[in-house]
Amino acid sequence: MTDAAARKGRDFIARHGETVFNAARRMQGDHVHTPLTRAGFEQANAMGAALRNLLGVRPAITLWASPAGRALQTLAVIAEHLELDWHGARTDSRLVEIGMGAWSGRYYADLAQESGSVLDPEHNLYVRQPPGGEWYDAIAARVGAWAADTADDPGDRLVIMHGMSSRVLRGVLTGADVLPRFAAPVAPDLPQGSIVRIEAGVETVAHLGGGRGGVPA
Numbered sequence: 489m490t491d492a493a494a495r496k497g498r499d500f501i502a503r504h505g506e507t508v509f510n511a512a513r514r515m516q517g518d519h520v521h522t523p524l525t526r527a528g529f530e531q532a533n534a535m536g537a538a539l540r541n542l543l544g545v546r547p548a549i550t551l552w553a554s555p556a557g558r559a560l561q562t563l564a565v566i567a568e569h570l571e572l573d574w575h576g577a578r579t580d581s582r583l584v585e586i587g588m589g590a591w592s593g594r595y596y597a598d599l600a601q602e603s604g605s606v607l608d609p610e611h612n613l614y615v616r617q618p619p620g621g622e623w624y625d626a627i628a629a630r631v632g633a634w635a636a637d638t639a640d641d642p643g644d645r646l647v648i649m650h651g652m653s654s655r656v657l658r659g660v661l662t663g664a665d666v667l668p669r670f671a672a673p674v675a676p677d678l679p680q681g682s683i684v685r686i687e688a689g690v691e692t693v694a695h696l697g698g699g700r701g702g703v704p705a
Contacts, residue, residue, distance in 0.1 A: 492663040492689030495635070498644040500539065500549070501658060502683040503651050504562040505531040506699055510680070513596045517588030517621070521557030531681035531699050532562040536569025538683065538695035539646070546570065549644040551577035554584045556650070563648045582630040583657075585650035586614075589621030612677045613652070613670055624656060624672035631657040651680070661686045 505528030509516040516522055524532070543549065547570060553559045560579070567574040591599065591606075599606050608615050617623045631653060638645065649657070658664075659673030666673050678684070681697020 491639075492661055495639045495661065495688070496641065498685055498687045499661060500644065500646045500683055500685055500694060501654055501661075502535055502562070502566075502646075502648050502695075503654050503678075503680055504554075504556075504558040504648055505529060505535075505565075506680055507558045509593075515588050515591045515594045515596065515599075515618075517586055517592045517618075518584045519556070519592065524558060524561050527699065528558070528562070529565060531697055532565035533569075534697065535562070535681055535683055535695060536566040539566060540569045542694060543570065543644075546572060547644070549646050550641065552583065552645055552647040553577055553579050554649045554653070555579040555581055556584060559583075559648045559650070563646075566646070566648070580634055582634040583647065583649045583653060586624075586627055586652040587618070587622035589618040591618040591621060608669075611667070611670070611674065613674060624652075624667075624670040624674060627653050627656045628660060628672040632660045635660055651677075658684060658686065658691060661689065662691050663689050 505524045507516065507522040507524055507528055509522045511525050551563060551567060551572060553563045563577055564574045606614055635657065655675045655677065656672055658675035662675065664673035664675060675691070678693065679697045680699025682693060683695040684691050685694040
C-alpha cells in the first residue's frame with residue numbers, strides 16, 4: 489500500500505461510460521472490449537465537459553487508462569474535450585476490472601436464478617469470489633502497486649478505469665479501512681459517469697454522473 493497523504497499531485501479517477509454489457513446486465517469483468525452505448529458516449533461527453541470546466545484547455549495532466557477498449561473509448565472523448573493527445577495516454581494492466589472467471593459474460597439474472605443474488609445490497613459488492621476469478625484483496629494489491637509506482641510522478645493524473653477496481657483504488661489512495669468481508673479498502677459506490685478528485689488522501693466528488701451505480705462494471 490502507498491502512503492496516501494505523501495502522494496504527489498492530484499488523481500482524477502473515473503469509471504468508463506455505459507457499455508452494451510452494462511445495458512444488458514451481463515457480467516463484464518476483465519473483458520478486453522465491450523463497446524460503449526449511446527448513453528456511454530453521452531456520459532463520457534459530460535465527463536469531458538466537466539473536466540474542461542475544472543481544468544481548462546490542455547491541462548498539465550497525465551492520461552492513464554485500463555487497456556480495456558471501453559476505458560480507452562471513454563478517454564478518447566474526454567481527451568478531445570481537454571484538447572490533449574489521446575495517443576500519449578498510458579495504459580496499465582493493473583487498472584483492469586475484477587476478473588470474473590467462470591462468471592465472465594453471464595447474465596446477472598441467470599446467476600441469481602441458479603444460486604441467489606451475487607451482490608451485497610449494502611455495499612454493491614460481490615458476496616463471493618467468482619469461480620476461477622478474483623477477489624478484492626488481489627485488486628488492492630495490483631492497484632496499490634500502480635499507486636506506489638506513480639506516487640512520485642510530477643503533476644496530476646486522470647485515470648479511466650472500472651466500477652469495482654476504481655472503488656478499490658480510491659480506497660487505497662484515501663487510506664480507507666479494510667472491509668473485513670471483502671479483505672480490501674473499498675470506497676463508496678457512485679453513479680456511472682462520476683469523477684472523483686483525490687489530493688493528499690482526501691477525496692471529493694468532482695462530477696456526479698447520471699448513470700447507474702454499482703455493477704455490472
